[in-house]
Amino acid sequence: MTNHLLLSAIITTIFFTGTATSAATYNVKKLGAKPDGKTDSTKPFTDAWSRACGSNKPATVYVPKGTFMVGGLRFSGPCKNSDVTVRIDGTLVAPENYFVLGKARYWLRFQHVHGVTIVGGTVDARGAGLWACKSSRSKNCPDGATSLAISNSNNVKVYGLTSVNSQMFHIVVNGCKNVRVVGVNVVAPADSPNTDGIHVQLSTGVTILDSKISTGDDCVSIGPGATDLWVENVACGPGHGISIGSLGKDYNEQGVKNVTVKRNAIMTNVENPILIDQNYCPGHKNCPNQVSGVRISNVKYQDVHGTSATKVAVRFDCSKKYPCKRITMQDVNLSFKNKVPASAYCVNAGGKTSGVMKPTSCF
Ligand SMILES: *[C@@H]1O[C@H](CO)[C@@H](O)[C@H](O)[C@H]1NC(C)=O
Numbered sequence: 001m002t003n004h005l006l007l008s009a010i011i012t013t014i015f016f017t018g019t020a021t022s023a024a025t026y027n028v029k030k031l032g033a034k035p036d037g038k039t040d041s042t043k044p045f046t047d048a049w050s051r052a053c054g055s056n057k058p059a060t061v062y063v064p065k066g067t068f069m070v071g072g073l074r075f076s077g078p079c080k081n082s083d084v085t086v087r088i089d090g091t092l093v094a095p096e097n098y099f100v101l102g103k104a105r106y107w108l109r110f111q112h113v114h115g116v117t118i119v120g121g122t123v124d125a126r127g128a129g130l131w132a133c134k135s136s137r138s139k140n141c142p143d144g145a146t147s148l149a150i151s152n153s154n155n156v157k158v159y160g161l162t163s164v165n166s167q168m169f170h171i172v173v174n175g176c177k178n179v180r181v182v183g184v185n186v187v188a189p190a191d192s193p194n195t196d197g198i199h200v201q202l203s204t205g206v207t208i209l210d211s212k213i214s215t216g217d218d219c220v221s222i223g224p225g226a227t228d229l230w231v232e233n234v235a236c237g238p239g240h241g242i243s244i245g246s247l248g249k250d251y252n253e254q255g256v257k258n259v260t261v262k263r264n265a266i267m268t269n270v271e272n273p274i275l276i277d278q279n280y281c282p283g284h285k286n287c288p289n290q291v292s293g294v295r296i297s298n299v300k301y302q303d304v305h306g307t308s309a310t311k312v313a314v315r316f317d318c319s320k321k322y323p324c325k326r327i328t329m330q331d332v333n334l335s336f337k338n339k340v341p342a343s344a345y346c347v348n349a350g351g352k353t354s355g356v357m358k359p360t361s362c363f
């Protein structure tokens with residue numbers, strides 16, 4: 001090693017050691033959390049968050065290896081600094097009794113935060129009990145909780161998180177600006193109800209990259225008011241596809257604009273891999289009926305391939321009042337089971353295609 005390199009190595013060491021000690025770190029275990037998977041560690045987590053969020057300089061909440069049981073956690077801002085990291089080396093599990101979260105709507109909720117990075121970790125909501133309750137058609141099942149919700153926040157990053165067995169949606173981004181979800185892994189059984197992978201609504205500048213989502217419902221679901229959304233290199237299946245949907249159930253919903261799904265969107269045994277549904281009406285009751293106020297424009301699908309679990313692989317069911325406009329499809333190759341070709345279905349939808357287009361376009 002030359003002197004010059006040696007010197008720069010020393011400087012680098014000093015630099016990193018220096019920043020590691022100057023940024024405050026709050027270790028949940030030191031604050032009383034127990035890595036035994038049983039003891040309720042909600043309070044130590046909340047304490048760690050309050051300290052990190054209340055710090056005047058960049059701060060980290062650190063969750064070491066081990067399994068920590070936590071109930072509903074509220075990571076609320078605004079914080080005193082705009083660089084809070086939640087670094088998870090361990091696993092978070094929900095309370096065994098599904099009613100605890102099931103009535104709370106959210107398990108881990110970040111709200112009003114600006115500049116937060118969530119890195120690593122596994123979150124296991126242990127949804128199986130609630131799914132069984134729902135499939136038994138008992139009237140006493142709670143709705144269930146979203147595992148990770150990011151609401152009314154800006155500049156949030158979620159890196160390398162694994163979410164398994166959510167009671168309801170795994171990750172929800174609502175009312176946010178500039179959120180990056182990268183390298184996440186979402187897993188729930190194909191028959192688990194409403195376990196959508198990532199749901200985005202009322203948010204602008206959300207990017208979802210390099211992720212893998214296997215669930216019982218939508219892989220990525222895009223709701224009212226999602227604009228400038230970018231989805232790249234996301235593998236879906238089993239489950240449903242990338243769905244711009246659940247629109248039309250209220251009269252005054254905001255539009256969906258500028259959505260890009262590109263490069264290496266791999267579908268494996270997915271129901272309706274590409275879906276736009278403006279005429280969504282759960283239970284077919286009290287919906288505006290074909291006059292959804294949601295305008296959908298500038299949606300691009302590029303390099304989407306794999307297998308559809310339904311014959312209709314591409315479905316654009318748009319309203320007469322606000323037809324879906326300027327949909328672009330390039331190099332889409334979706335097949336249905338052995339030798340039966342997949343099909344596309346369009347109502348009030350228009351756009352253009354280029355490159356490979358399987359199924360044949362319905363524009
Ligand atoms: C569309 O959204 C992307 C980010 O997803 C952004 O880079 C681009 O500028 C937007 N385009 C328009 C026309 O707003």
Ligand SMILES: *[C@@H]1O[C@H](CO)[C@@H](O)[C@H](O)[C@H]1NC(C)=O
Binds near residue numbers: 333334335356
């Ligand atoms: C479409 O995908 C199938 C299955 O992966 C493949 O065999 C076929 O060559 C692809 N077609 C084109 C035109 O790329």
